[in-house]
Amino acid sequence: MIHSPYVRKAVSVQRTMGLVLIALLPGIAAYAWQAGPAILINLVIASLTAVLAEALAMWLRKRPIALAVGDLSAVLTAWLVALSLPAIVPWWLTVSAVLVAILAVKHLYGGLGQNPFNPAMVAYCTMIVAFPALMSQWPALAGGFDAQLGLILGGARELDAVTGATALDALRTGLRAAGATVESVAHGPAFGLFGSRGWEWVAAGYALGGLFLLATGIITWHMPVAFIAALGGTATVFWLIDPAQHASPLFHLASGGAMLAAFFIVTDPVSGATTPRGKLLFAAGVGLIVWLIRSFGAYPDGIAFGVLLMNICVPLLDMKTQPRVFGHRETAGGDQ
Amino acid sequence: MIGRLFRFHGGIKPDAHKDESAGPAIQRAPLPRRLVVPLRQSARASASCLVEVGQTVLKGERIGEPEGFLGTAVHAPTSGTVVDIARHPMAHPSGLDTECVVIEPDGEERWIAHAPFDYHAASREEALAWLRDCGIVGLGGATFPSHVKLGKGAGIETLILNGAECEPWITCDDRLMRERATDILAGATILRELIGARELVVGVEDNKPEAIAAMKAAAAASPHGVKVVAVPALYPAGGEKQLIRVLTGIEIPYGKLGGDYAVQCFNVGTAYAVYRAVAHGEPLISRIVTLTGNVDKAGNWEVLIGTPIQDLLPLARPRADTDRTLLGGPMMGYALPRLDVPIVKGSNCLISASPRLFPPPPPEQPCIRCTECAKACPAELQPFELYWFGRSKNFGKAQEYHLFDCIECGCCSYVCPAHIPLVDYFRFAKSEIWAREREKAAADQARDRFEFRNFRQEREKAEKAAKLAAKAAETRAKLAEGGAGDAPAAAAAGGEPGAEDPKKALIAAALARAKAQKAEVQPQNTDNLSPQTQAEIADIEARRKALAAAADAAPPAAVPTDAEPRP
Numbered sequence: 001m002i003h004s005p006y007v008r009k010a011v012s013v014q015r016t017m018g019l020v021l022i023a024l025l026p027g028i029a030a031y032a033w034q035a036g037p038a039i040l041i042n043l044v045i046a047s048l049t050a051v052l053a054e055a056l057a058m059w060l061r062k063r064p065i066a067l068a069v070g071d072l073s074a075v076l077t078a079w080l081v082a083l084s085l086p087a088i089v090p091w092w093l094t095v096s097a098v099l100v101a102i103l104a105v106k107h108l109y110g111g112l113g114q115n116p117f118n119p120a121m122v123a124y125c126t127m128i129v130a131f132p133a134l135m136s137q138w139p140a141l142a143g144g145f146d147a148q149l150g151l152i153l154g155g156a157r158e159l160d161a162v163t164g165a166t167a168l169d170a171l172r173t174g175l176r177a178a179g180a181t182v183e184s185v186a187h188g189p190a191f192g193l194f195g196s197r198g199w200e201w202v203a204a205g206y207a208l209g210g211l212f213l214l215a216t217g218i219i220t221w222h223m224p225v226a227f228i229a230a231l232g233g234t235a236t237v238f239w240l241i242d243p244a245q246h247a248s249p250l251f252h253l254a255s256g257g258a259m260l261a262a263f264f265i266v267t268d269p270v271s272g273a274t275t276p277r278g279k280l281l282f283a284a285g286v287g288l289i290v291w292l293i294r295s296f297g298a299y300p301d302g303i304a305f306g307v308l309l310m311n312i313c314v315p316l317l318d319m320k321t322q323p324r325v326f327g328h329r330e331t332a333g334g335d336q
Numbered sequence: 337m338i339g340r341l342f343r344f345h346g347g348i349k350p351d352a353h354k355d356e357s358a359g360p361a362i363q364r365a366p367l368p369r370r371l372v373v374p375l376r377q378s379a380r381a382s383a384s385c386l387v388e389v390g391q392t393v394l395k396g397e398r399i400g401e402p403e404g405f406l407g408t409a410v411h412a413p414t415s416g417t418v419v420d421i422a423r424h425p426m427a428h429p430s431g432l433d434t435e436c437v438v439i440e441p442d443g444e445e446r447w448i449a450h451a452p453f454d455y456h457a458a459s460r461e462e463a464l465a466w467l468r469d470c471g472i473v474g475l476g477g478a479t480f481p482s483h484v485k486l487g488k489g490a491g492i493e494t495l496i497l498n499g500a501e502c503e504p505w506i507t508c509d510d511r512l513m514r515e516r517a518t519d520i521l522a523g524a525t526i527l528r529e530l531i532g533a534r535e536l537v538v539g540v541e542d543n544k545p546e547a548i549a550a551m552k553a554a555a556a557a558s559p560h561g562v563k564v565v566a567v568p569a570l571y572p573a574g575g576e577k578q579l580i581r582v583l584t585g586i587e588i589p590y591g592k593l594g595g596d597y598a599v600q601c602f603n604v605g606t607a608y609a610v611y612r613a614v615a616h617g618e619p620l621i622s623r624i625v626t627l628t629g630n631v632d633k634a635g636n637w638e639v640l641i642g643t644p645i646q647d648l649l650p651l652a653r654p655r656a657d658t659d660r661t662l663l664g665g666p667m668m669g670y671a672l673p674r675l676d677v678p679i680v681k682g683s684n685c686l687i688s689a690s691p692r693l694f695p696p697p698p699p700e701q702p703c704i705r706c707t708e709c710a711k712a713c714p715a716e717l718q719p720f721e722l723y724w725f726g727r728s729k730n731f732g733k734a735q736e737y738h739l740f741d742c743i744e745c746g747c748c749s750y751v752c753p754a755h756i757p758l759v760d761y762f763r764f765a766k767s768e769i770w771a772r773e774r775e776k777a778a779a780d781q782a783r784d785r786f787e788f789r790n791f792r793q794e795r796e797k798a799e800k801a802a803k804l805a806a807k808a809a810e811t812r813a814k815l816a817e818g819g820a821g822d823a824p825a826a827a828a829a830g831g832e833p834g835a836e837d838p839k840k841a842l843i844a845a846a847l848a849r850a851k852a853q854k855a856e857v858q859p860q861n862t863d864n865l866s867p868q869t870q871a872e873i874a875d876i877e878a879r880r881k882a883l884a885a886a887a888d889a890a891p892p893a894a895v896p897t898d899a900e901p902r903p
Contacts, residue, residue, distance in 0.1 A: 005746035006666040113702035327589025
């Protein structure tokens with residue numbers, strides 16, 4: 001028997017995931033335009049792997065396959081994995097990363113909605129720990145398609161022609177040199193107007209998609225604002241104190257995966273905090289950790305670790321930030 | 337106040353579907369062949385039957401006497417004959433039945449003598465009793481007795497008249513306000529005087545401009561200063577607590593009533609019924625019901641209480657593909673399991689449903705914690721958390737997260753992209769908690785009883801022992817006194833003096849007592865018997881004696897004792 005309500009809004013998990021995929025398109029377009037079409041190949045490899053892995057997992061778990069594959073959540077995970085990895089990693093690395101995300105992080109915990117950790121970020125961390133060299137080779141700008149395809153298919157990695165250091169890497173290594181300042185390092189070829197040359201456009205694409213997600217109500221303002229405020233705010237403070245040793249807030253926000261993280265990674269509903277205040281704390285925590293790892297850590301970017309560390313805090317954050325219920329006023333004496 | 341409006345959190349904007357039925361004027365529904373009038377017409381209270389089968393009743397005649405604090409009177413909706421008093425199924429999700437008076441109308445609609453009630457001349461208690469005896473309950477759906485809601489008659493600042501009607505499809509209050517605004521305000525003025533409120537505010541959702549205009553016109557003509565406020569159409573703005581919040585900014589938590597916060601709220605239909613009861617002396621025997629949905633002729637009808645729903649539905653001409661009938665709106669109503677049930681005071685709308693209008697929900701998907709439900713929840717709950725707790729039967733945690741603040745408005749289920757029937761989970765969790773509390777209460781009671789029984793048995797044992805000891809001491813003392821002369825003889829016999837003999841005497845005395853008791857008790861079995869039985873017993877005794885005598889005389893072998901009789 002069906003109970004009330006008898007009417008429902010025309011929404012679905014599929015629609016939600018689909019809108020997020022659409023929102024990623026500007027960023028992907030900028031990516032392909034700036035860094036070559038390799039990313040498109042990786043997206044296809046990742047998507048196919050994810051769909052097959054999802055189907056396999058559902059089959060093993062004796063659950064309806066079509067409903068799970070059709071909800072597009074696996075494809076979205078695949079895209080986020082592919083966009084997090086360097087676009088010229090060999091195909092097997094992309095496949096492994098997606099398998100980790102779908103099989104281990106998602107389905108071992110019970111499938112969609114049950115995973116305490118962000119699947120794409122666990123996949124990224126696993127790969128950067130297992131294959132640090134491959135994971136730090138980013139495609140050079142306007143790389144040739146043939147060369148990129150060759151790398152993806154596992155060809156000999158004659159890297160100099162096709163890879164380039166990212167601005168974050170350049171800054172990190174540059175600042176280690178004696179007497180180097182941000183200004184002296186930032187004249188290198190990797191640097192653009194604000195952040196990494198070329199990657200600024202990708203970041204702008206992600207931000208545009210993020211605004212689309214805000215407009216459609218798929219995400220709320222809390223996470224992007226808190227993430228950007230925490231990363232940008234911390235960067236501002238240290239930049240003002242010592243601009244020679246600390247990059248500007250704009251550099252931080254326009255570099256690496258900051259915009260992807262702000263609108264697409266920290267906003268993952270399943271593994272993130274859910275209350276308004278919890279969302280603010282969660283995303284702010286990620287932003288702070290990103291700045292710390294970028295400034296003092298050994299890894300080029302800190303988004304994945306920041307997200308996973310904050311994922312651990314989610315149950316506590318949610319519990320401690322439960323919103324006030326209608327009619328239950330928070331007054332001094334606990335009096336209602 | 338009411339300079340500004342307040343917002344409540346969340347809410348949804350489903351398709352209103354008001355136009356289907358809001359156009360035509362209210363029509364009077366024809367008399368049905370039979371009226372089934374439940375004696376339970378107010379929330380949580382029934383009435384005791386005042387009529388007998390075969391009795392003729394007049395329209396408005398009282399057939400049920402209010403019972404208890406929450407009881408209200410029940411009246412014959414038309415003149416006719418009482419043909420049955422029996423339990424009948426009610427409009428209820430699981431078709432519960434209740435005691436009903438079945439009346440066959442005579443078609444003459446002969447009224448019982450009734451006169452207006454001058455509430456100015458009467459005391460407040462008399463006025464409330466009048467409303468109770470006119471069967472006035474809240475017509476918004478909860479059927480809470482109005483005389484109880486009017487309460488103490490002190491400390492209420494604001495009286496709110498609820499004309500929001502936020503549920504989709506329903507238009508009975510809309511039509512009532514359009515057509516009978518003056519009467520509604522007259523009733524509201526009575527309520528306001530009875531409750532002693534300083535101001536009277538009518539809240540109407542802004543998707544009913546005609547009703548707002550009619551109410552504003554009536555308010556302008558009223559000397560009592562009534563404020564008609566258009567509130568933004570946002571389901572569930574018509575929920576009592578939500579409307580109070582919108583109009584006054586006051587939030588009434590779960591478990592509290594408006595009266596605790598100097599504000600009280602009545603439905604416009606209730607105000608109209610109060611007006612009829614006071615100005616015309618007419619009890620509440622009919623209400624406006626919206627017939628809409630998958631029908632050719634949607635509209636509103638004035639329907640006698642007790643009219644079977646199956647007699648009413650054809651008036652709107654349901655289409656052929658109608659597969660269910662919903663009572664109430666699509667957000668909080670329910671599909672009627674059967675249609676031979678009567679309209680009661682809380683029945684506001686019948687929606688003929690078809691798979692096209694109300695398609696079955698898509699398959700349930702996993703919750704992705706997108707928090708759409710939390711954004712929509714007017715009680716500001718975290719429905720997905722309650723869902724996870726309910727699913728894992730973690731009811732304690734669900735209660736901690738304010739499960740019982742849920743008003744089951746359905747907003748969360750409406751917006752859920754995973755199509756999870758969240759409200760069903762909450763209903764389930766609530767009923768499980770209630771069942772467990774009942775079980776726990778029963779277990780507590782049983783344990784208390786058991787413990788008391790043990791205590792009582794121990795106490796009785798101790799008392800008995802004490803009594804026996806006292807008695808023994810008494811007897812010993814007696815014996816010691818009486819047996820003093822025998823002592824030397826006993827001593828001469830070589831026994832221990834004063835030890836053996838008193839003990840024997842005690843035993844002998846006890847035996848004698850027991851014998852006497854037995855003798856006393858035995859005949860008691862045949863005491864208090866009728867002469868007939870006594871004669872029978874005497875007869876049996878006589879036969880027994882005769883048999884015994886015969887057995888003594890005859891050799892034992894002659895008595896057939898085996899299963900196989902000897903030749």
